[in-house]
Amino acid sequence: MYTPAMEFEATSALEDEWEDEAQYEYEGEFEDEAFFKELVQQIRTPGSRLRKVALGAARAALTGGGGLVGARLGGPAGAVLGGSLGGAAGGLLPAQEFEDEWEWESEGRMGSIQADALMEQLGAAAAETESEAEAEAFIGALIPLAAKVLPSAARAVMRAAPKLISGASKVVRTLRRNPATRKLVRAVPSIVKQTAGSLARQASRGRPVTARSAARTLAGQTYRVLSDPRRCAAAMRRCRAVQRSCRRRAA
Amino acid sequence: MAATYDTELELEFEDELEDEMEGEFEDELETEYEAEFEGEYEDELELEYEDELEGELEGDLFFKKIFRGVKRFAKKAAPILKRVAKVAAPMVGTAVGGPLGGFIGKAASSLLEGELEDEYEGEYEEELEAEMEEEAPRSLTPNEAVAEYMAEVASMAQSEGEAEALVGAATTTTLSAADRRALGKLLPRLVRGAAVLTRVLRKSPTTRPAVVVVPSVVRKTANALKKRAMAGKPITKRTAAKIMANQTRKTLASPSKTAKAMARSKRASRAVKVSRRMPRRMIRG
Numbered sequence: 001m002y003t004p005a006m007e008f009e010a011t012s013a014l015e016d017e018w019e020d021e022a023q024y025e026y027e028g029e030f031e032d033e034a035f036f037k038e039l040v041q042q043i044r045t046p047g048s049r050l051r052k053v054a055l056g057a058a059r060a061a062l063t064g065g066g067g068l069v070g071a072r073l074g075g076p077a078g079a080v081l082g083g084s085l086g087g088a089a090g091g092l093l094p095a096q097e098f099e100d101e102w103e104w105e106s107e108g109r110m111g112s113i114q115a116d117a118l119m120e121q122l123g124a125a126a127a128e129t130e131s132e133a134e135a136e137a138f139i140g141a142l143i144p145l146a147a148k149v150l151p152s153a154a155r156a157v158m159r160a161a162p163k164l165i166s167g168a169s170k171v172v173r174t175l176r177r178n179p180a181t182r183k184l185v186r187a188v189p190s191i192v193k194q195t196a197g198s199l200a201r202q203a204s205r206g207r208p209v210t211a212r213s214a215a216r217t218l219a220g221q222t223y224r225v226l227s228d229p230r231r232c233a234a235a236m237r238r239c240r241a242v243q244r245s246c247r248r249r250a251a
Numbered sequence: 252m253a254a255t256y257d258t259e260l261e262l263e264f265e266d267e268l269e270d271e272m273e274g275e276f277e278d279e280l281e282t283e284y285e286a287e288f289e290g291e292y293e294d295e296l297e298l299e300y301e302d303e304l305e306g307e308l309e310g311d312l313f314f315k316k317i318f319r320g321v322k323r324f325a326k327k328a329a330p331i332l333k334r335v336a337k338v339a340a341p342m343v344g345t346a347v348g349g350p351l352g353g354f355i356g357k358a359a360s361s362l363l364e365g366e367l368e369d370e371y372e373g374e375y376e377e378e379l380e381a382e383m384e385e386e387a388p389r390s391l392t393p394n395e396a397v398a399e400y401m402a403e404v405a406s407m408a409q410s411e412g413e414a415e416a417l418v419g420a421a422t423t424t425t426l427s428a429a430d431r432r433a434l435g436k437l438l439p440r441l442v443r444g445a446a447v448l449t450r451v452l453r454k455s456p457t458t459r460p461a462v463v464v465v466p467s468v469v470r471k472t473a474n475a476l477k478k479r480a481m482a483g484k485p486i487t488k489r490t491a492a493k494i495m496a497n498q499t500r501k502t503l504a505s506p507s508k509t510a511k512a513m514a515r516s517k518r519a520s521r522a523v524k525v526s527r528r529m530p531r532r533m534i535r536g
Contacts, residue, residue, distance in 0.1 A: 137446035140416030169416040
């Protein structure tokens with residue numbers, strides 16, 4: 001039976017788990033340790049496939065995936081052309097920014113922690129679902145939650161929400177294309193959170209946050225996380241930790 | 252296994268939907284001012300809801316026009332939407348509650364045939380309260396209005412993935428912090444249910460505009476679940492599946508509910524689009 005006391009217990013336990021996360025960085029007990037070792041190896045190898053995937057995913061966030069298609073058809077020149085076409089296609093999604101004067105709920109730390117956990121759950125669901133469109137639904141749901149996790153970023157995030165939703169869903173589409181990189185979808189919640197943080201910093205420095213700048217920020221954070229073995233591994237472990245915690249509670 | 256079952260259920264209903272929708276009303280709903288549809292649902296739209304909503308819009312001629320256009324759509328699409336409701340309810344139930352949720356949703360859609368009415372109607376009083384709250388004249392919060400705008404964009408999106416991404420975003424946007432606390436780990440299931448409902452409605456150009464009712468279905472489901480949680484009753488994936496399947500059925504099978512949800516959505520999303528500097532107050536929706 002659900003009681004308010006259970007909610008506080010749940011969030012406190014989750015918070016403690018996250019505080020201890022740093023201790024688990026390279027411990028061998030983690031079930032996907034072999035995957036992570038391979039990940040580190042691949043990313044560190046110059047011109048590795050995963051590094052290319054990180055670049056491809058970042059391009060998809062920015063240009064709508066046209067860069068990848070163009071590269072397949074016509075090499076570097078094709079990539080440039082494909083990128084331009086992708087940018088044009090991305091512009092078909094309404095570039096209207098959401099109203100920036102809207103009030104957002106001030107949820108306090110407890111609400112932020114819960115939204116953070118939900119983001120990781122949604123990222124895990126997006127990695128595991130068989131349906132492409134459903135994965136994109138889960139990822140789309142991350143954007144408003146990022147505004148809850150970082151209230152200081154709420155205005156900037158919601159202003160650029162259509163572009164961020166479109167960009168994030170294309171990143172996921174790129175990662176899910178290959179079974180070997182599908183697991184990396186678990187890193188997307190962290191990418192979105194870092195994007196939100198970056199947008200908040202930009203806004204606080206007086207730099208206008210537009211749809212275009214938000215897309216660039218998302219692309220930059222995508223590459224930054226996916227191409228760095230430490231960041232990528234930490235992001236995926238965070239997602240796994242939350243997922244395991246939820247399953248333990250369900251059990 | 253859930254994914255396999257989802258695929259089987261979708262395949263089972265996909266053919267049924269395609270037969271129902273092929274060519275029937277495709278060209279008839281291009282404009283808001285088509286001739287009145289003479290059909291069995293005409294009287295239903297003369298319910299008290301119409302006076303209520305028109306009262307809200309008094310003096311607001313532009314939005315009265317929107318409501319009339321939406322009413323015409325709801326009348327014309329009513330037979331198709333009722334059939335879609337029969338198909339969508341079990342699919343939403345499966346998406347939210349797994350294979351058992353699908354059986355529950357199928358039972359919900361059986362209510363459209365008048366079966367099991369006594370057994371299921373009134374079982375969740377919180378559901379009825381949540382419905383009445385949602386449909387009562389009230390202001391939408393800014394979050395809810397933005398969610399309605401996202402749903403409108405989703406109804407016009409070029410691709411399935413894009414539409415579902417926007418509906419996913421609309422689902423989490425429309426829910427308050429209290430809703431999310433109550434739903435907990437059920438939220439991803441609601442997102443999945445909303446995505447499936449969007450997919451079903453987008454299958455035909457005739458029903459595609461009805462995608463805007465998805466946030467309303469999600470809100471009613473969330474409110475009902477929250478009330479159950481506050482009353483100390485358990486909320487499980489099965490409960491969530493049942494409530495969301497019921498709300499899907501009720502909203503799509505009733506032209507007046509569909510019209511009301513669509514009119515509110517259109518009004519809210521227009522407010523988001525045109526307004527640049529809003530005073531710090533609720534938006535009337």
